[in-house]
Amino acid sequence: MGGDRGGNQASGETERLGGLSAMEEEFRALLTTSSAVMALVAPANINWGEVPQGARPPAIALHLIDNVDGLTQQGPDGLWQGRVQVDVYDLTFGGATIVARAVRDVLHGYRAGGFRLISLSQQRSNKNQQAVDRPYWISMDFITNWRNANA
Numbered sequence: 001m002g003g004d005r006g007g008n009q010a011s012g013e014t015e016r017l018g019g020l021s022a023m024e025e026e027f028r029a030l031l032t033t034s035s036a037v038m039a040l041v042a043p044a045n046i047n048w049g050e051v052p053q054g055a056r057p058p059a060i061a062l063h064l065i066d067n068v069d070g071l072t073q074q075g076p077d078g079l080w081q082g083r084v085q086v087d088v089y090d091l092t093f094g095g096a097t098i099v100a101r102a103v104r105d106v107l108h109g110y111r112a113g114g115f116r117l118i119s120l121s122q123q124r125s126n127k128n129q130q131a132v133d134r135p136y137w138i139s140m141d142f143i144t145n146w147r148n149a150n151a
Helices: 022-032 093-107
Strands: 046-050 059-072 075-090 117-123 136-147
Touching: 022 046, 022 059, 022 075, 022 093, 022 117, 022 136, 059 136, 075 093, 093 117, 093 136
Parallel strands: 046 059
Antiparallel strands: 059 075, 075 136, 117 136
């Protein structure tokens, strides 16, 4: 998954939980504790960085695109703003659309825990470029505003 996300020890962002930041853990937990998402996707098929080889769709891959600490004239303010790309895969475009809607309904507008706000920024799909041997894909970018409880 890469190295340090550009944080400092005082912010708590670099505290790692099983190789993931607290924000990454909580982001995934939002999906794996949603009954709507769990009705469609097995928890083992929701992962950071990749869909496990051999996993049968539907599946969700999460990618941390960027994550930076906000700044004031006095230095970092502890409010991290990032972008998480959520890729949804399924064997049919309709199936991918249903999963993507469930994910969007859980994440867009969410404010609780460390998240000050999660908002949908972009959505795209490959409906018109489907290869016979590949699952359909819908990708969504979410802007995250996160403050670690220890900051």
